[in-house]
Amino acid sequence: MSRFLLTRVAGLVIILAVASVAIYGSMLLAPGDPATLLVGGGKPPNPELIASIHREYHLDDPFAVRYWRWLTGVLQGDFGPSLAYRDSVNHLLAERISNTLTLVGYASAIILLVGITLGTAGALRGGRFETSATAISAGAMAVPTFVIGALLAYVFGVRLSWFAPSGSGSGISGAFRYLTLPAVALAFSWIGYVAQITRTSVRAELRSEHVETADSRGIPRPGVIRRHVLRNASGPIFAVSGIAIAGLTATTAVVEKAFGISGIGALLVDAAAKQDLATVQAISLIMVASFVVLNTLVDLVTALLDPRVLKGRPS
Amino acid sequence: MSSPLLSLEGLGLELRVDGSYRSVIHQVDLTVGRGEAVGLVGESGSGKSLTARSVLRLLPPGARLRGDIRFDGMPVPQSGSSALRTFRSTEIAMIFQDPRAHINPVRSIGDFLTEGLVTTRGLPRRQAEAKVVALLQEVGVADAARRMRQHPHELSGGLLQRVMIAAALAAEPKLLLADEPTTALDVTTQAEVMAIIDEARAERGLAMLFITHDLELAAAVCDRIAVMYAGSVVEDLPAGALHDRSAHPYTRALLASRPSIGERGGSLRAIPGRPLSAFEVGAGCAFAPRCSRAQETCRTQRPSLSPAGKGSAACLFPGSEAPSV
Ligand SMILES: Nc1ncnc2c1ncn2[C@@H]1O[C@H](COP(=O)(O)OP(=O)(O)OP(=O)(O)O)[C@@H](O)[C@H]1O
Numbered sequence: 001m002s003r004f005l006l007t008r009v010a011g012l013v014i015i016l017a018v019a020s021v022a023i024y025g026s027m028l029l030a031p032g033d034p035a036t037l038l039v040g041g042g043k044p045p046n047p048e049l050i051a052s053i054h055r056e057y058h059l060d061d062p063f064a065v066r067y068w069r070w071l072t073g074v075l076q077g078d079f080g081p082s083l084a085y086r087d088s089v090n091h092l093l094a095e096r097i098s099n100t101l102t103l104v105g106y107a108s109a110i111i112l113l114v115g116i117t118l119g120t121a122g123a124l125r126g127g128r129f130e131t132s133a134t135a136i137s138a139g140a141m142a143v144p145t146f147v148i149g150a151l152l153a154y155v156f157g158v159r160l161s162w163f164a165p166s167g168s169g170s171g172i173s174g175a176f177r178y179l180t181l182p183a184v185a186l187a188f189s190w191i192g193y194v195a196q197i198t199r200t201s202v203r204a205e206l207r208s209e210h211v212e213t214a215d216s217r218g219i220p221r222p223g224v225i226r227r228h229v230l231r232n233a234s235g236p237i238f239a240v241s242g243i244a245i246a247g248l249t250a251t252t253a254v255v256e257k258a259f260g261i262s263g264i265g266a267l268l269v270d271a272a273a274k275q276d277l278a279t280v281q282a283i284s285l286i287m288v289a290s291f292v293v294l295n296t297l298v299d300l301v302t303a304l305l306d307p308r309v310l311k312g313r314p315s
Numbered sequence: 316m317s318s319p320l321l322s323l324e325g326l327g328l329e330l331r332v333d334g335s336y337r338s339v340i341h342q343v344d345l346t347v348g349r350g351e352a353v354g355l356v357g358e359s360g361s362g363k364s365l366t367a368r369s370v371l372r373l374l375p376p377g378a379r380l381r382g383d384i385r386f387d388g389m390p391v392p393q394s395g396s397s398a399l400r401t402f403r404s405t406e407i408a409m410i411f412q413d414p415r416a417h418i419n420p421v422r423s424i425g426d427f428l429t430e431g432l433v434t435t436r437g438l439p440r441r442q443a444e445a446k447v448v449a450l451l452q453e454v455g456v457a458d459a460a461r462r463m464r465q466h467p468h469e470l471s472g473g474l475l476q477r478v479m480i481a482a483a484l485a486a487e488p489k490l491l492l493a494d495e496p497t498t499a500l501d502v503t504t505q506a507e508v509m510a511i512i513d514e515a516r517a518e519r520g521l522a523m524l525f526i527t528h529d530l531e532l533a534a535a536v537c538d539r540i541a542v543m544y545a546g547s548v549v550e551d552l553p554a555g556a557l558h559d560r561s562a563h564p565y566t567r568a569l570l571a572s573r574p575s576i577g578e579r580g581g582s583l584r585a586i587p588g589r590p591l592s593a594f595e596v597g598a599g600c601a602f603a604p605r606c607s608r609a610q611e612t613c614r615t616q617r618p619s620l621s622p623a624g625k626g627s628a629a630c631l632f633p634g635s636e637a638p639s640v
Pocket residue numbers: 330331332339357358359360361362363364365366375528592593
């Protein structure tokens with residue numbers, strides 16, 4: 001177990017190190033001089049002012065030195081200054097990250113609840129219920145997030161006014177009013193994915209020989225379902241849920257923009273448009289890190305769920 | 316015999332294959348007395364496993380069962396689901412061929428062994444554990460307490476099959492259904508596991524339906540032998556009469572095709588022709604295409620079990636002299 005944990009954590013650190021170099025290095029490819037952002041306006045920039053900005057922000061240091069300065073800052077929780085917003089990146093993030101976290105958490109809860117319930121019920125009930133559950137989840141997987149977002153906003157926000165079509169609010173009721181539609185939009189295509197995997201793995205376990213053994217011993221059905229079918233199917237279900245939740249971090253930007261939510265996804269899009277490198281780098285790194293950490297966590301929990309992964313051979 | 320523990324009368328079974336029904340058991344008539352061991356022998360696909368599963372009604376959805384199954388007077392086909400559960404948990408225990416597939420890989424050995432006692436008998440966990448540890452020791456598992464905490468992949472096939480046997484004994488059933496309990500094991504372990512089953516059975520006066528390909532093995536551990544061919548029992552006779560008095564040409568051919576005494580699991584394929592599946596059987600005797608004694612009537616008239624030799628045989632021209640193969 002500890003060996004397994006060690007290799008996973010080492011792999012995680014290596015991936016993050018490589019990702020940080022790639023993310024920071026990508027600014028070399030970006031056109032233009034970041035200093036001009038600070039000067040602003042259409043006037044031809046004053047060369048002296050530009051030079052002083054270069055000195056102040058160490059823009060002329062070699063790449064390695066700048067990367068190292070950035071990295072040590074990041075490791076201490078400081079993402080540096082944003083030139084375009086004239087603010088610290090930390091402050092920009094702090095204002096927005098809770099919206100994003102709430103949105104992703106809300107969407108994750110919807111994915112798990114609806115996806116697993118739909119998939120399990122489909123496999124257990126079989127027949128026409130299963131056929132329609134399969135069709136619905138396949139359909140859901142095919143709809144792009146921005147389409148479903150616009151549709152939800154129109155139907156439930158504008159026409160029915162059940163929820164706010166856009167904006168953000170505070171507290172539980174605010175989250176419910178403003179974040180329900182975006183969360184559903186974000187969750188939508190993943191629900192189908194989780195439901196499909198859940199259904200096939202529950203189905204496979206239902207047919208398995210060890211379930212036949214449990215039946216042959218007269219174990220009551222609910223116990224067989226819980227201890228043998230769902231327990232054994234939990235590995236793949238958990239894995240796919242983890243991937244789904246990790247994947248949300250990538251699509252959250254689309255939904256935040258569509259519903260006018262002030263989150264870090266929307267900030268990423270805006271910052272990229274403004275060529276605000278420090279902010280883009282910070283958010284990219286956060287997204288990659290959360291994706292990789294979530295995946296590692298999924299691997300660990302999957303291993304914990306299956307004793308065969310961690311322990312030795314017959315003795 | 317007054318009233319047998321288990322009796323199958325005119326058992327037939329159809330399963331759904333690709334939307335249409337296919338007959339997999341035609342005609343099984345079989346009894347197992349209290350404490351008696353009956354060997355059910357036949358080539359692959361003859362319907363042995365499905366016969367055993369029918370006794371527990373452990374059948375795929377949509378299965379159509381025909382005929383009567385009585386256990387200790389209870390009509391099994393008519394019993395409701397809760398009666399069926401009680402029946403499965405108390406009266407009969409099944410030992411499956413492949414313990415690695417038939418024991419849940421993600422739960423501990425202890426969980427597997429005690430699950431039935433705890434959930435269907437309401438035994439406190441501690442008590443159930445003490446009981447199964449004693450059973451593990453009885454079936455020759457050393458270090459039982461440690462094994463209880465392990466998982467199936469940490470045990471060899473032979474050990475796992477002992478665990479399966481211990482689990483079967485824990486239920487204190489009246490009948491064991493053993494479906495090729497040694498086929499998945501290596502040769503040396505096979506003999507050990509067979510001896511364990513034999514001993515445990517003798518001690519408890521347990522009845523057993525023992526399924527195997529191996530006629531000699533069945534004759535060695537059973538009181539009676541029933542031979543199946545293409546979904547029907549074709550001969551039923553005392554184990555002692557097998558060599559000298561078997562009357563069905565198929566049984567005789569099986570005996571003749573055995574490679575040599577002491578060498579288990581030899582192929583039965585030495586009989587010319589291919590074994591038929593139950594659904595392929597036409598109007599006459601299912602064995603007719605391969606039978607050296609077949610006559611014209613054999614192709615039109617289906618024989619049913621009737622007294623022959625020391626038991627009964629489903630053959631129009633039974634006889635104990637060896638047919639010329
Ligand atoms: N679930 C099923 N659906 C359809 N047909 C089946 C099913 N299970 C078994 N059969 C068919 O029924 C026939 C009898 O199967 P059964 O498993 O009882 O044979 P068997 O005598 O136990 O053979 P073996 O020695 O190979 O275990 C075979 O032809 C098999 O293909």
